[in-house]
């Protein structure tokens with residue numbers, strides 16, 4: 736966590752993130768969250784809650800309007816930083832397309848050239864963001880694996896790995 740950062744009144748991860756230790760699905764408020772009171776089991780909250788830090792909390796370079804309760808999305812990295820996920824509140828599915836967010840997300844997607852993938856998650860819908868385009872893969876299953884990159888002609892692609900490909904990759 737950045738030294739000058741704290742969650743304050745933001746609790747968006749308590750809604751947008753899935754918590755496996757609680758069997759809590761993404762996109763619904765945690766039953767332990769009390770509006771105006773925060774987490775009712777704060778001292779006994781699961782490890783996932785204790786250790787989670789969204790990008791806004793981790794990095795002081797994000798302005799205040801990127802705090803998740805204002806932006807309506809939570810950003811975090813996976814796979815050692817190779818995947819940047821933006822989990823958008825389904826109550827505001829277009830939030831990431833508004834400014835000041837979209838322009839900066841497009842600039843951030845340049846990191847695809849350094850091996851980072853930027854994925855928008857709206858419920859089970861997945862959109863892979865490239866500098867040139869956004870590829871909407873529609874509604875996916877949890878088990879679906881996304882592959883993306885540039886083809887030999889330099890055209891961006893994103894698709895779900897077929898079962899045969901997934902089997903061969905094992």
Ligand code: SF4
Pocket residue numbers: 741742745746747748749787788789790791792802803804809
């Ligand atoms: S989404 Fe980020 S800033 Fe908001 S409560 Fe969670 S960790 Fe804190």
Ligand code: SF4
Pocket residue numbers: 748749750754765766767768769773774775776777780781784
């Ligand atoms: S247990 Fe507490 S910190 Fe964890 S998601 Fe629920 S309300 Fe938030």
